[in-house]
Amino acid sequence: MFLASRLLGHSARLCLRSPVRSVPYAVPTLRHKQHSERRGMASSATTMDSISYLSQTESIAVDEELMGPLGFSVDQLMELAGLSVATSLASEYPSERFKRVLVIAGPGNNGGDGLVAARHLHHFGYQVQIVYPKPTDKPLYKGLVTQAHALKLPMLSWVDVQAAGPLAQQYDVVLDAIFGFSFKGDPRPPFDEILKALSPSNAPPPIVSVDAPSGWGIEEGPRKMGDIEPLAPDMLVSLTAPKQCAQYFKGRYHYLGGRFVPPAIRDKYKLTLPPFPGTAQHVRLPPFHADKPAEAQSAPPGEDTVQVLGSKASEMRINYTRGGLLESDMAQWQDDPMRAWAEWFRVATELKVCEEPNAISLASADAQGRPSVRVVLLKGFDTRGFVFYSNYNSRKGKELLGNGYAAFSVYWEQLQRQVRVEGTVEKLSEEESSEYFHSRPHGSQLGAWVSQQSEVMHNGREELEARQKELEAKYPEGTPVPKPPHWGGFLVRPTAIEFWQGRPSRLHDRIRFIRPNTNSTWTMERQQP
Incomplete structure (x- = not known):
């Protein structure tokens, strides 16, 4: 059923x-307020054009400093990143409705983040399966694989997944942890076939990308690689700080995870990042609706704005x-x-x-x-x-x-x-x-008297506010309102x-x-x- x-x-x-x-x-x-706190949303005063974006060079430099003079280890950062990815995914895709998660892990640190996230998602109640095509012999990654086996998480080959049918029939969410910010060039097998299967034309289930959508240019955003369409993820979880490609992200949910950036990194790279609410490991970022980076967003709209935006409506589709x-x-x-x-x-x-x-x-x-x-x-x-x-x-x-x-x-x-x-x-x-x-709040009771609903106000809003003050004086807080x-x-x-x-x-x-x-x-x- x-x-x-x-x-x-x-x-x-x-x-x-x-x-x-x-x-x-x-x-x-x-x-x-409760809804915002549950998702760890950034303050409404935070806008995407006020948030810092890292280039590929800056991203690599930040990682080197974190793991050098600042004393972080790779496995420590990976654990924090993977946890924040898992909690971000769970905020928007609850296990009651999105039970089946496929984690696709690449050969580098991004893949390690995905393996960590897979473990946490299992503990959160998801049915997790993992595709890890190019495992390495490094002790850190072998340990992550051992942990997955200990939880009896299925480790599938891409051939197995393909043989089982369309992704949307097998899974409710795909976690894209294939390539990170250090990726360059074109993908090699079997990652080329994986990215094809995740392309929009193949109608995959919702995709959650870790740090950067796999295959995107870290600065230039979505790019076509031969006959491979750019990924169009539904969710992006940026880590440490959003990368420049995030300015081109048009999906539904953008989160920032990795609550470990010390003041030395913030100051040196002049990072402007939103505060994390409470004890949350992530913060939801406001949308960035533009085809160009933030500096181009302030350009005044042209006369054809209505026509341009109207034409985009025909391109809006979901699965x-x-x-x-x-x-x-x-x-x-x-x-x-x-x-x-x-x-x-x-x-x-x-x-x-x-x-x-x-x-x-x-x-x-x-x-x-x-x-x-x-x-x-x-x-x-x-x-x-x-x-x-x-x-x-x-x-x-x-x-x-x-x-x-x-x-x-x-x-x-x-x-x-x-x-x-x-x-x-x-x-x-x-x-x-x-x-x-x-049973209504006092102000709402007064509002039913104040508003002559649907009637024209000839003296502007002042007319409404004057009547409100009059009734507030007649029926102060605590006074019954008929x-x-x-x-x-x-x-x-x-x-x-x-x-x-x-x-x-x-x-x-x-x-x-x-x-x-x-x-x-x-x-x-x-x-x-």
Whole structure:
């Protein structure tokens, strides 16, 4: 079963043993600060153009100083680097959804970092396999191999991996620890074939590159080597300091690992690096969106900016490889798809796939059938349907109450899942609306009075802020605030719920539950993608 075993692991199997209770579900509050700390994100004041980048020569010189006058040993640095790579990978690719990891280790120090990371990933709960085509006789590396054998980590040949089929069918993540910053020239066998298999045209699983994407020029970034396309990793874990090629990285996640840079190195090379939060071994760096290095980023946009950026949209593609969705996966919920929704929502929430997994795109239409859509926050659901709150006099409030129908969708990108809901809509009871209103923070309660939602402000934002001050004086902190009569909850009673799972080649899975009205029984069907 793809759904249970590949995508959700033990979480889905746990749900099969413990049915979802048909009780009201209050959507948990998600705090941005907690999410940032979990991933060890750099301060918002940190920007990529303020961070230092090392050339190939500088990178080699820094390593020599660390292992010379500063007293670090190779194995010590390798252990710290490999640990930071493993923790960085685990921050974005949790083992519950990305269980199967292939570590490809090259013959040098970069490969050693990968072997260390493989050991730590095993202890973190991943199923790790290793390809190490060119092992050396150096005691350090032989020791790393011995440690892998002691953990019974499979050491495969590249021929074995190729014979087993496409990488995306075998693995959830590939750790690219093939070549580091000292690599020059073109790759030799079997690394040339490995890099071909990892090229974008072969749709590999997410790639995590160690320090520099293998085959890239350390200064010039991605480069084609004969008939080998440049790697396009989803994640880059820079070590010590980002290398100049990192300015060309366009993947989703960029981390800095290797928490060992002493002040002497920082001062000598004038390194500007973000602080590591707490006890974290890594820090997530802000994105660097440019085709050129940082110095070119400040150029003013030309008149063709819209056209240029618009044309890039057609180049944006991802591989949908997180799993599949079969009728047998959903059959247990055929009589009550709200339980299927509850399970999907639980997974999205517990795996923290985004800051607000309860953010839904809500659609409504006016009397002429002209649609409008906006993002609102789902605040609960139960056997009746879905609950959110808003101003009844707003555009959406008038449209929803005017025709009595609503639709919404939610997309959880990291799960490559979407849910679409259609149904009737009605006001929530005054008692339920009042109970939720008085559970809100004091400022939010005042905000419901302050904003005449969707109305035009003729005097700018000052008009809004003046009304806020007036109400703050009328209802100081600790004073009960009455619920406005124009504010309250909406209940969407579903007549259609569609569960969508991304699949390769855009042949996605769509399982839809429908019923003629809210008092009818449900029917399950599969729709064309």
